Amino acid sequence: MTIQIDIDDTITWAPAFFAWLSRALKRDGHRVRIVTARGRHLGEPEATAAELRKFGLVWDDLVLSEPVPEIDLADLPEDFPEGLIHLWPKCRATMAEPPDLVFDDSLEVNALLARYLPRVKILRPMNTWVSAPEGSFGNMAGRGWSK
Numbered sequence: 629m630t631i632q633i634d635i636d637d638t639i640t641w642a643p644a645f646f647a648w649l650s651r652a653l654k655r656d657g658h659r660v661r662i663v664t665a666r667g668r669h670l671g672e673p674e675a676t677a678a679e680l681r682k683f684g685l686v687w688d689d690l691v692l693s694e695p696v697p698e699i700d701l702a703d704l705p706e707d708f709p710e711g712l713i714h715l716w717p718k719c720r721a722t723m724a725e726p727p728d729l730v731f732d733d734s735l736e737v738n739a740l741l742a743r744y745l746p747r748v749k750i751l752r753p754m755n756t757w758v759s760a761p762e763g764s765f766g767n768m769a770g771r772g773w774s775k
């Protein structure tokens with residue numbers, strides 16, 4: 629399998645888990661790609677790799693995105709949302725080597741990958757509290773749920 633993992637609010641959300649996962653995957657012969665919207669600014673690739681090593685991750689491929697003014701739009705799908713151009717490098721890298729499974733916290737990335745790579749399975753860490761509609765927890769009464 630090829631497993632693709634995002635960095636910010638994914639690896640950084642649970643670094644010990646992703647360190648273990650990346651090592652287990654590599655040990656068992658799978659491919660680990662880390663694909664991020666972080667830019668390829670001067671020093672950023674080295675700093676990002678150092679951060680991942682500090683977390684204990686291992687990987688086959690680390691792909692950073694080019695800064696927005698430098699994004700190559702040659703292969704941009706006609707229906708790609710204009711407001712999400714900054715995510716095109718990440719999508720393009722994913723489409724170039726479609727993974728079996730993606731971990732990515734971004735709803736926008738999830739939606740874009742679902743559009744362009746509908747067969748790829750996506751797991752999304754829940755980094756922020758999602759508020760439930762008023763009173764929805766009241767239905768939990770009597771089911772063993774308590775505050």
Ligand SMILES: [Mg+2]
Binds near residue numbers: 635637
């Ligand atoms: Mg992220």
